[in-house]
Amino acid sequence: MIVITGANGQLGQLIVAELLKTHSASSIAAAVRDPAKAASLAALGVQVRKADYNDPATLDAAFAGADKVLLISSSEVGQRLPQHRNVIEAAKRAGVGLLAYTSLLHADTSPLALAGEHKATEELLRASGLRYSILRNGWYYENYTAGLGGALAHGVLLGSAQDGRVSAATRADYAAAAAAVLNSANPEPVYELAGERGFSLPELAAELSRQAGKHVPYKDLPEAEYKAALLGAGLPDWLAALLSESDAGVAKGALEDNSGTLSRLIGRPSTPLADAVRAALAQ
The missing domain is CATH 3.90.25.10 (UDP-galactose 4-epimerase, domain 1)
Incomplete structure (x- = not known):
C-alpha cells in the first residue's frame, strides 16, 4: 500500500496518475484533508482517506496498512514544521517501510528563506529512525x-x-520522479532534482x-x-x-x-x- 498525502493537489494528482501506470488502484491511497474534494481520485478507484496534517488521529487512520508514504510538503508556509512532525510521528507509529518527502533543491545549503522549514523537516526525518528518501525538488516551470x-497582455x-539561471522542470517531471522513487526497491536517501x-x-x-x-x-x-x-x-x-x-x-x-539526477531518475x-x-x- 502506497499512501500519498496532499494527493488532490496539483502535484499529488500527477503522482497518483503516474503510480497507476504500475500499480493497481486498490494499492494506492490518497490522503486528503477533505475527502469530498477528491471525487476525481475516487473515480480512478484509489482509496480516499481523510488526513489533516494538524490532526494526528486522522493521520493514524490514513497510514493504516501503509508500506510507503509520500509526504507532499504542506502549502501552509510558516506552519510546515509542526505539521510535518505530525506526519513523521504518525508514520513511525504505523511502522511504514519508507517515508518519502518533497523538499527543496539544495535545502541544506540554500539561501532561500523557503528552505528553512524543509531543512528542519529533513533533520526530523534523519532523527526519526525511519527509512526515508528526500526529493529535493527544484523550481516548477509553472511558477513562471x-x-x-499577463506578461503578454502588459508587454x-x-x-x-x-x-x-533556473533549472526548472514541470510538475509532471517531478511527479514521474516521485513515482520512480516509490517504485524503487532501494531508493537513495537524497535526490537533488532539477531540469x-x-x-x-x-x-x-x-x-x-x-x-x-x-x-x-x-x-x-x-x-x-x-x-x-x-x-x-x-x-x-x-x-x-x-x-x-x-x-x-x-x-x-x-x-x-546541473547534476542531471532528475533525467536519470525518470x-x-x-x-x-x-x-x-x-x-x-x-x-
Missing part, C-alpha cells in the same frame, strides 16, 4: 509560465532574478516573444518592487513574498543544478523550456 498571459515580463537545462528570465522572455510573435522584454526589478508588482496583480502577500524572494535567490544561483530528458512555454500559451 502561469504568469505568461513585459517582470522579475528580480537578474541573469541568474537538465537551465534558463534565465531574459531567455524566458525571448522564448515567449518567439512563440507569441510579439516582443516581450524582460524587466528586472529590485526585490521589493517586484513584490509590489505581484501584489498589484492580485497575489496574496505570502505568495508575492515567496516568489519575489525566490527570484532574488535565483540571482545567487539558488535554483540552478529515464528521459526533463521538459525543455520551449515545450513548457508552448503548453502555457495553449491553455
Whole structure:
C-alpha cells in the first residue's frame, strides 16, 4: 500500500496518475484533508482517506496498512514544521517501510528563506529512525509560465532574478520522479532534482516573444518592487513574498543544478523550456 498525502493537489494528482501506470488502484491511497474534494481520485478507484496534517488521529487512520508514504510538503508556509512532525510521528507509529518527502533543491545549503522549514523537516526525518528518501525538488516551470498571459497582455515580463539561471522542470517531471522513487526497491536517501537545462528570465522572455510573435522584454526589478508588482496583480502577500524572494535567490544561483539526477531518475530528458512555454500559451 502506497499512501500519498496532499494527493488532490496539483502535484499529488500527477503522482497518483503516474503510480497507476504500475500499480493497481486498490494499492494506492490518497490522503486528503477533505475527502469530498477528491471525487476525481475516487473515480480512478484509489482509496480516499481523510488526513489533516494538524490532526494526528486522522493521520493514524490514513497510514493504516501503509508500506510507503509520500509526504507532499504542506502549502501552509510558516506552519510546515509542526505539521510535518505530525506526519513523521504518525508514520513511525504505523511502522511504514519508507517515508518519502518533497523538499527543496539544495535545502541544506540554500539561501532561500523557503528552505528553512524543509531543512528542519529533513533533520526530523534523519532523527526519526525511519527509512526515508528526500526529493529535493527544484523550481516548477509553472511558477513562471502561469504568469505568461499577463506578461503578454502588459508587454513585459517582470522579475528580480537578474541573469541568474533556473533549472526548472514541470510538475509532471517531478511527479514521474516521485513515482520512480516509490517504485524503487532501494531508493537513495537524497535526490537533488532539477531540469537538465537551465534558463534565465531574459531567455524566458525571448522564448515567449518567439512563440507569441510579439516582443516581450524582460524587466528586472529590485526585490521589493517586484513584490509590489505581484501584489498589484492580485497575489496574496505570502505568495508575492515567496516568489519575489525566490527570484532574488535565483540571482545567487539558488535554483540552478546541473547534476542531471532528475533525467536519470525518470529515464528521459526533463521538459525543455520551449515545450513548457508552448503548453502555457495553449491553455
